[in-house]
Amino acid sequence: MDKASVYYKGGSIYVVFEDDRDKDGYREIYFALSQDTGKTWSKNKLISKNIAGLDEYYPWITVDKNNVIHVVWQGVLNGVGKIYYTKSIDNGNTFLPPDTLPGVLVVYSTFSNVNFGPQPKIESDPKNGYLYVVWTDDRTGNLRIRLAKSTNGGSSFTDLGTIDHNPNNVNRQPSLAIDDSGYIHVVWARGTSGNNQDPKPFISYNFSKDGINWLSNDIIVNDNLSSVYRGNPSITINRVNGNVIVAWEDSRISGGNTTPDIFFAKKKISDNQFSQNLKANINSGTSNFKPKFFVDKFGKGLMVWHSNYISGSYFSIMGSAYSDSLNNFSISQLLFPFDTTFTGTSSANFGDYFYPPALYTDFIDSSTNFFLVWQDLKKDPLGDIYFLRGKVIISNLDLDIVGDSLHYLNFGLVPGDLWVKKTIRLYNTDSLNNPDKSDGPSKSIAYKLRADSVVVENCAVFKLYSKLPDSLLIGKYVDLDILGVIRDGCPYKIYYGTFYIYRNDKNNNEAYDTVGIYIIGPKPLNDLSKAKVHPNPFKPYAGHKFISFTNLTDNSRIDIFDVNGNKITTLYAGNDGSARWDGNVPSGVYTYVITDPNGNKTLGKIAIIR
Template identity: 35%
Template sequence: MLRFFLPFLCLSSLALAQGITWGPQVRVDDAPGASGHPALHPYTIIDDSLNIYSAWEDDRDQNDTSAICFARSTTLGSSFSANLTVCPDSLYNAYPWIVRGRGGNIYLAWQVRYMDSYWRIYLSRSTDGGQTFTQPDTVKGVVVRNNQNSSVNFGPMPKIAADPGDSVLYLVWANGEGADPTKVYCAKSTDGGITFFGQVVVNADTSRPAKHPDVATDDSGRVFVVYEQSNSGISNNDWHPLICANRSNDYGTTFQASHDTVCDDFTAGARRLKPSITRIPGRCLVIWEDSRMPPASDYSRPHLFFSQKHDTSAGYAPNLWVSKGCGDWNYRPRVEIDRTNGNLVVAWHSSLGTDSTRFEIRMSAYSDSSDSFGVSYKMFDTYTGDDASNYGNAFYPPAMAAANIGAVTNFFLVWQDLGEDVEGNIYSRRGWVVTSQVDLDIFPDALDAVGDSLDFGDLPAGPAYVSRSFRLTNTSGALNPDPGDGPSTARIDSLTATGVTLHLAGDPAQRILTGFVESPSPFPALEIGATIDATVTLYIPEGTPAGRYTGYLKLRAVGSDQTVDSDSIRIVVQGPLAAANLDGLKVFPNPFKPYVGHTCLNFEGLTAQAAIRIYDIKGRLVKEISESDGDGLATWTPGSASGVYIYHVDGSAGVKKGKIAIIR
């Protein structure tokens, strides 16, 4: 049985089901009024003392040129300082990035486009916790030459990292002019960012363009850089790059002669973009946008994938799918390590299903025991974007942190939201765990369940729904199918079920969206110790490749105390398969009534080879249909007049006859 104890954390170490209570939403940018002042691309960090630092592009005077603004909170996100303009909007400022060294210095880097169409990199620093910043200026000691500005190449995209001792500051960026291949560079500063030196190329293969780097470091002088590297020649605007990584073992002085390829899928046409890297003791974690799982072969719709490399490993591990149970478009993931127990959590922007005009923040967590990510969740209603164009260029990674305060796990989230202002405001919100008194369990081996699964067996293609049943309970001391948690001490007031997405074994990119809870509808409230039987219904759409499909139906319970628990049951089906004989043949809808919406007659449960002949009541042949694709389904769109018709099916293992009524 799968258990999900927190809305986005699969924490096996927790003994009780838990829920999160969220505090009020706090505004970060202080432009007057609720709307009419774009606050874009916020990047936020949360330090070990839970001080929050945020910088963003701000166009509150709406002159289409943004200033770089900054705010901080030293009150656990309950309030933020007056906004500080780090760089005025006399320059075209974009893509701010912040890092805080252990010594307390805050470094802020961003890119600026000049009238000559070339980008520069600017840097400013604060030595007083963000109360003041130095006069911003171009970084000294390095050569920045980049005039790239397309839908897939956003210029130098500078990133900075401070070593744990705060003695070395690293800067990575991309240089590229015209058709010359872009290259990723690294330089370092030992004087707090006043000057940089040691500019060196990071990407080992300089014949192919590299861009959009990210950087991490540790306390032993190693520097880790991840970036996009062209997979199809020398175009600086390659839509289908690989995700690569390289490292320096000598404080960024030199990088390895060969790189690691992080992604393990090389599907032609798939897009792999915007990698980010996180360093934890002994390993590097990389996450990126990847459209290897496109719906309807549309490679513009990325999901998220993750890989990690241990210091003792030869290469990066097999890629893991992160963005489960979310929309078709997924952008700008951010990895956070839970400071209470070391769990890895990811937050990102995801579309609402197939709607690319409405995005929200979703989260998921990695489980070491299963080496996988759980189904994603939203924490509360967010509206983070309305435009998936330019490969999600409107989005920036949301910020989050988890920490233990007074023996209670707390969560912090900072993001851009369009709910009040369609141009974007920036908000912060804090949540904390409360011990749940509600415990929802699904019975193993009850009704049609075998263990933790509902097996639908072998099914043909077609719209004839097939159902299986299972039993669940709001547990009590006497009735607790999963004694590892519970029992419940609260009534379940709300019980909801997700739809079912099934994936083909061996090819997770092949999926079918099918299945729902048919009854009861809606679920009633469940008192402590009460049980209820539920029915899951699904079918296999015509045209589905044959094979074994598996997935999960997830149920979410909200208790009378507003705490949450969840449980899941596995769904298994083999199909679509032709029948061995015609004993189970179904012909429907019968009678056929076009005036109530019927569009075709289905012959479901055919053998692999079958010939169908339809006659009128006088024995005249009306229609011949051949089934040979092996999915057990054939259809007929009748154009005949009202009346009774005879069908005759010759299968590879017998004959079946029957009547059809058409009523117009």
């Protein structure tokens, strides 16, 4: 969802944004131009309809090969959403009178706390100048993704029909990109139920050469299919190698509908699936919203988003540099000194209250430049629009991690609450030792190697067991042990996490590499030889909540007796081979007897200290 949009071409920076400066409760669309790389800006120009009761927002801008500026946005009047359009043929000095998208009927009235309107995007084919507009439409009774095309510079558009192959579910939040071969790439949030309030979609993708013929089946971008919140996908193209790169909000780590991270994946047009999903917001806050991702023609770029890095209710703009050749992001960082920017406090309603940042990158003067526009509330609680130009600096390190395979490590099926050890090999690559041939080799010694523990859904935990070396020379490798466990009381399922190893190059630029980790369980054991009881002693005053019996067989019986031989309680292990006891008895020493379904027994004592 984009409430501002920025475009750079030929030394000019073009920005459109929504604004209620007349304070009538309805927004309008304004345009600003800078011709000196953002040092000064033109007077803001009203380019939308501005009629009573019409709320105009979510603008998007593009500039075609003939330097014509095209802008679309949505307008809502009496609960009905439409797409509006205007253009300028004189570099923004004047705009045509705004009107609904010529030749196209847009139907939208399904507004809710997760459905925000047509949310149009417009892009121009870099070779022939054709224009494409994508939006969400509900004419069929369900929210669908549609595409329109103009071959005459925006004088008229043709509705090319529905893109998605998800007719009975909700589809929304489309994002659009066109590569140098004229292929049209669209990504969107794909609902997984017929409920139009469904907040737990997948991220879906499709592409077409002509806007009419699409893949017969949409490609699901997210490789984790758990029922969690996902949304606001952003798509960008590496114009050198053709990689299609997608980023989105994803709550797979925390579970549920809150505290999303930012994930990304990529594919070539010939691939039938996207790459392993990787987390992009490394060392950010717990809640991350409205990612905007853009790479230049050489595959270097920037991701920006809102994050509560400073505190739980204080959001600001964070960013991370990206290298497509290295396939990773730099360590996330605030783009400005600590707490000098402020973009909001509430992550309610799936972060809809945040004004999304707008971003463009381009290769200028031998380096990757970025142009960022965002709304800031630090000085004015109603919001000001700010601009920043900067450069993207990429580490020259390439580290590869090999587990069971390149970038993957599988712990397999494990019992509950039992640490399991697996080994990975970490390379600082050279021309001979470069397992991932798609990037590298490294050009620097790796310094300050470090790794953080990973917790998935508060159940699976992964941590480094081996000591990392202080440095790693080019062409060398080190074997490292990683421990994994599924905590007691967690449900049986596949837990997937991403383990990160960080390092610095000789210029102190931070970077990292990842290994995707799978662990399955917990599973019951075949006998009682590894039965475990903990904590023992049990100390409620120290914060202990319950006593766990783990590594049991399915349906084992646990009998607990006091010192006089009186039975206190009987418990049964579940199908994960574990049971819990609240230990709500006086201080003392108690005996437990565990019996499996075949009559085999093991016993021991538990001390309770209150």
